[in-house]
Amino acid sequence: MNLIEIKDIKKNFGSTQVLRGINFKFSEGEHWVLTGSSGSGKSTLLYLIGGLDTASSGKIFVENKDLSLLSDEVLANYRNKFIGFVFQFHYLLPSMNCMNNILLPARIGGVVEGPVKDHIMCYAERLGVEKLLTKYPYQLSGGEQQRINLLRAISLRPKLLLCDEPTGNLDSTNSQIVVKLLKELSLELGATLLIVTHDENVAGNFSNRIKMVDGRLVQ
Amino acid sequence: MHSSTFSILKILLSGKNSIKFLLGIVLSFSFSITVILATIGIMDGFDVALKKGLRKAEGDLKIQYRGGFFELEQIEDKLDLHPISEITGIVRSEAFLISKDRSKGIVLRGVEPDSFNEVTKFKLELVENDIVLGHELLAELGLSIGDEVVIVFASGRGDHEQLPTLHRFKVVGDVSHGIYEKDLRYAYVNLTYIQKLFGLENQINQILLNVEGAQKIDSPAVFEKITTLGETIEDQLNGLYRAIPFWIEYGGLIEAVKVEKVSITIVLQIVVVVSIFNVLAFVMFLGETRSKEIFLVEALGISKKVMNRAWVLLLCGIWGLSCFVSFFLVEITDYGLQNLSMLELPGDVYTVSKLALFLEPKYYGIVFLISLVWVLVISAVTLYRMSRKEIIQGLRQEFS
Numbered sequence: 001m002n003l004i005e006i007k008d009i010k011k012n013f014g015s016t017q018v019l020r021g022i023n024f025k026f027s028e029g030e031h032w033v034l035t036g037s038s039g040s041g042k043s044t045l046l047y048l049i050g051g052l053d054t055a056s057s058g059k060i061f062v063e064n065k066d067l068s069l070l071s072d073e074v075l076a077n078y079r080n081k082f083i084g085f086v087f088q089f090h091y092l093l094p095s096m097n098c099m100n101n102i103l104l105p106a107r108i109g110g111v112v113e114g115p116v117k118d119h120i121m122c123y124a125e126r127l128g129v130e131k132l133l134t135k136y137p138y139q140l141s142g143g144e145q146q147r148i149n150l151l152r153a154i155s156l157r158p159k160l161l162l163c164d165e166p167t168g169n170l171d172s173t174n175s176q177i178v179v180k181l182l183k184e185l186s187l188e189l190g191a192t193l194l195i196v197t198h199d200e201n202v203a204g205n206f207s208n209r210i211k212m213v214d215g216r217l218v219q
Numbered sequence: 220m221h222s223s224t225f226s227i228l229k230i231l232l233s234g235k236n237s238i239k240f241l242l243g244i245v246l247s248f249s250f251s252i253t254v255i256l257a258t259i260g261i262m263d264g265f266d267v268a269l270k271k272g273l274r275k276a277e278g279d280l281k282i283q284y285r286g287g288f289f290e291l292e293q294i295e296d297k298l299d300l301h302p303i304s305e306i307t308g309i310v311r312s313e314a315f316l317i318s319k320d321r322s323k324g325i326v327l328r329g330v331e332p333d334s335f336n337e338v339t340k341f342k343l344e345l346v347e348n349d350i351v352l353g354h355e356l357l358a359e360l361g362l363s364i365g366d367e368v369v370i371v372f373a374s375g376r377g378d379h380e381q382l383p384t385l386h387r388f389k390v391v392g393d394v395s396h397g398i399y400e401k402d403l404r405y406a407y408v409n410l411t412y413i414q415k416l417f418g419l420e421n422q423i424n425q426i427l428l429n430v431e432g433a434q435k436i437d438s439p440a441v442f443e444k445i446t447t448l449g450e451t452i453e454d455q456l457n458g459l460y461r462a463i464p465f466w467i468e469y470g471g472l473i474e475a476v477k478v479e480k481v482s483i484t485i486v487l488q489i490v491v492v493v494s495i496f497n498v499l500a501f502v503m504f505l506g507e508t509r510s511k512e513i514f515l516v517e518a519l520g521i522s523k524k525v526m527n528r529a530w531v532l533l534l535c536g537i538w539g540l541s542c543f544v545s546f547f548l549v550e551i552t553d554y555g556l557q558n559l560s561m562l563e564l565p566g567d568v569y570t571v572s573k574l575a576l577f578l579e580p581k582y583y584g585i586v587f588l589i590s591l592v593w594v595l596v597i598s599a600v601t602l603y604r605m606s607r608k609e610i611i612q613g614l615r616q617e618f619s
Contacts, residue, residue, distance in 0.1 A: 052518055052611040073522040080520020091515055091614060095233055105519045110222040152519075 002061070003028045003160065003192050004049060009058035011044055011215075018044050020215040021058070026208075028159070031183060031193040033203045036212035042196045043164050045212070049194070050083050050162045051075045062160075080109040084153035084191065086182070088165035090145045092137040092152075099133040102152045109156065116155055123151055127181060143174035150178070154185055161186050163195040167202050179205050223521060227529040230512045231505050244494075244501045245537055248590070249544035251494035255487045255586050256545060257552045260576030262480035264556075266473055267577045270466055272397030276405070277465040278305070278338040278427035279445050282452065284460050288422040297455055301448060302431035307334035308423035310413050315371035315383075316352075316406065318360045325356065325406045327370060329413030338427045341394055345409040350388035354395040355402035366390045370406075372416075386416060442466070488589070495593045498537060502530075502601050513605070514613035523606065530605070531598050538594040542587045552576060 002025045011019040018041045026032055036042045047053045049060060051067055060067045062078065070078065079085075092101045099120075106116040124130040127147045137145055146166065153161060163182060167175035179195075179202055186193040195202070203209055211218050232238060282294075291308045298306065310329035315322050332343045343351055350368065352360075362368065372384045388408060396402050414420060430448055433441045442464070449462030466473055506513070517526060553576040556562050608616075 047611045052614075053609055072524055076517075076520050076522035076525070078520075079518065085518065087614075091511075091518070093512055093515060095512070104516065107226040108223045108516050108519060108521050 001028065001063070002026070003030075003063060005061040005064075006045075006049070007059045007061070009045070009048060009055050009060060011041070011048065011053075012056045018215050019048075019055070022215075022217055024210065024217060026192065026194070028192055029190055030208060031186065031195075031206055032208040032210065033195045033197060033206040034210050034212060035197060035200070035203045037198060040212045041215040042198075042212045046162050046164055046194065046196045049160075050085060051079050077109070080105055081156055082159050084156070084158035084161045086146075086149055086153045086161065086163035086166045088168040090137070090149040092145055092148060094137055097134050097136050098129070098140070098148045101137065101148060102133070102155055105152065105156050111156060119157070120151055120155055123154065123185070127151065142169045143171075143177070146170060146174070146178055147181070150181060150185070154189060154191075157189050157191075159191055161191045161193045163193070165197055165199075166195060167197065167199060172201065175199065175202060176205075223525050224529045224532060227516060227521060227526065228533060230516065231509050231529065231533060234508075237505065237508070240501055240504060241537070244497050245540045245544060247497050248494045248537065248541035249548060251490045252541060252545035252586055252590055253548040253552065254490050255484060256549050256578060256582065257576060258483055258487060259480060259582050259586070260549065260553070260578040261556075261574060262476055262483070263577040263579070263582075264574045266476055268397060268574055269469055269473065272401065273465045273468060275339055275341070276396045276398070276401055277468070278307075279430045279433055279465055280428050280449050280452075281463045281465065282426040282428070282460050283424060283463070286459065288419060288424050290421050291423060291426065292421075294426075294456060294460065298426075298428070298452070300455075301452065304429045304431045305334070305337040306426060306428040307331060307338045308410070309335065309425045309427060310410060310417070310419065310423050311425050312372065312413075312417075314373070316356075316360070317369040317371060317385075318362055318366065321360055322371075323356065323360065324404070325370075326404050327413070328405065328407050329410040330407055331410040335407075335410075335427070338429055341407075343394070343407055344391070345407060345412075347409060347412055348386070348388045349391040349409060351392045351394055351407040352390060353402040353405040354393045355399060356404065356406065357390070357393040359403065362390055364390055364392060370408075384416075491590055491593055495597060498534070498594065499597055499600070501537075502534070502597065506601070506604070510613065511617045514608075514610055514617055517610045518614055526605065527602050530601055534594050534598045534601070535591075538591055541590070546583075549576065549578065 005025040006022050009019055009022040010017065022045060034042045034045070044053065048055050049062075051070075054068065062082070067075070067078075092098070093104070096104070099117075102120055103113060103116065105111075106113055120133075121130065124133060127150065129144060129147050129151070132140055132144055132148070137148070140148065146169070150166075153163075161182065166182065167178050170178060182193060182195065183205070185191075195206070197203055232241065288310075291306075307330065309331075312327050312329075314325055314327045316325045330343065330345070332345050335341065336343055345351060350370070352362065357363075360368075366389075368388055368390060370386050370388055372386070394402075394405075394407070396405065410423070414422065430445050433444050445464045449464055452462045453460060513526070517523070556574050556576060
């Protein structure tokens with residue numbers, strides 16, 4: 001069964017056409033990387049799949065359900081439980097320590113925290129950030145922040161991990177570590193992985209690759 | 220409350236600055252509500268104090284013969300037909316009071332103490348040439364209990380009718396009507412004694428009476444009852460007597476206060492609007508300082524509906540808390556008005572010198588409701604502002 005099916009998606013920002021009719025589908029458990037130069041529309045596509053933005057036309061089906069027909073609340077629940085976002089700029093709240101940042105999806109989703117914490121602690125040890133959980137984001141390095149970001153994304157065991165330039169702010173060593181972790185974690189959780197990147201080194205780690213040029217998929 | 224709504228409220232109100240700001244907003248909003256409530260309370264309190272004072276001095280209804288003096292027995296059988304609980308006849312006259320080197324025009328009332336006390340709830344004890352003075356009159360003339368005064372009546376009798384008559388009285392007490400003018404002008408003497416002085420035998424020129432079941436001072440039904448009874452009595456006595464309800468003496472002032480209450484309440488909405496701007500400032504403060512949090516929690520799975528609910532709850536919470544605090548501020552104002560000398564009114568200007576707030580529950584309801592409307596307007600503006608931005612736009616803007 002297709003996990004995601006994208007049908008003739010177009011997105012305009014004013015008179016600028018960012019996506020010019022995208023058709024694509026991928027199945028559960030697959031790992032995909034979406035490459036393209038800056039401004040090609042790859043992040044826009046990612047956020048449309050993630051329900052953070054709405055398409056100008058076309059349809060996105062998630063497990064055969066049309067995203068555009070979901071109510072605001074169901075869409076919010078989809079973002080909360082189905083999707084795990086790994087953002088380029090981490091988007092960690094400076095007013096909260098790392099643990100509270102990681103627990104944010106559980107709290108806003110009304111999920112019992114105990115099991116989520118156990119799950120987080122288990123992965124925190126694997127990522128080597130268990131001692132950083134009481135610290136605030138500004139006390140961490142870029143690589144550490146990205147690992148906290150990753151922990152937050154997997155905290156509710158999502159079915160789909162959407163990563164927007166997850167290595168964008170990291171050096172090559174840290175980039176490789178993060179990519180390796182993403183692959184391992186998604187495998188362990190059985191999650192589908194979609195990474196958006198312009199870094200060919202990162203893209204080289206994946207066999208399923210698509211490229212976007214001027215709002216169109218070219219391969 | 221839904222746990223996610225609670226989480227958002229916790230995020231919005233995290234940090235000392237937000238809490239301090241919130242407390243300031245609640246105080247300023249509750250103060251504005253209190254200003255309106257206290258103003259209405261003072262207006263109604265003035266109205267009630269004035270009516271209480273008038274009723275204390277006049278009973279419910281005053282009946283006077285258009286031809287001057289009369290005997291109570293002349294109309295007693297007709298008055299017996301009506302629901303009258305207490306009745307007394309008095310002689311009312313104007314005179315001059317001379318004391319040491321000072322004199323003052325007064326209203327002298329000859330009263331039969333027992334029946335007069337029943338009608339008015341005064342506790343006068345008057346025999347022979349005793350005189351009880353209004354509280355302010357006693358103070359203004361610098362008199363004390365036991366002092367002697369001379370009352371000068373307009374004209375003498377018989378051969379001396381062109382000359383005033385002078386009579387000596389002994390001050391045995393003072394009374395407070397709660398109305399400054401009456402305290403400054405009224406004096407009471409024994410009815411039998413004054414009738415003897417005037418050669419009136421049993422004649423009087425006024426009747427004061429109370430209407431059965433008309434105890435509540437602020438009930439429109441009571442006013443209606445007294446008015447109707449007065450009209451009935453006038454009709455029954457063929458228009459020869461005038462029946463005057465107790466509030467008529469200050470009817471113009473009471474009406475003016477009523478009109479002023481409405482207009483001031485409308486004008487004071489400005490105070491609420493100013494504090495609403497404070498609430499708006501608080502909302503903007505939260506919107507600015509918590510915008511990262513707001514967009515991030517939306518991205519991580521908070522629906523617009525839950526977000527809106529959190530904002531409305533927050534604003535309604537501010538409103539509810541402000542109403543609660545204003546309730547206590549009104550009580551404190553009331554206590555201050557009754558107990559602090561600095562808040563006493565100058566009686567010569569305001570007729571009554573002491574006020575207590577008088578607030579019917581409906582006024583709390585109206586004022587709270589109006590302030591809620593303002594809060595809902597602010598909520599609508601806030602929600603509109605919040606809904607204008609896409610989540611991803613907000614995230615990029617706030618975290619860039």
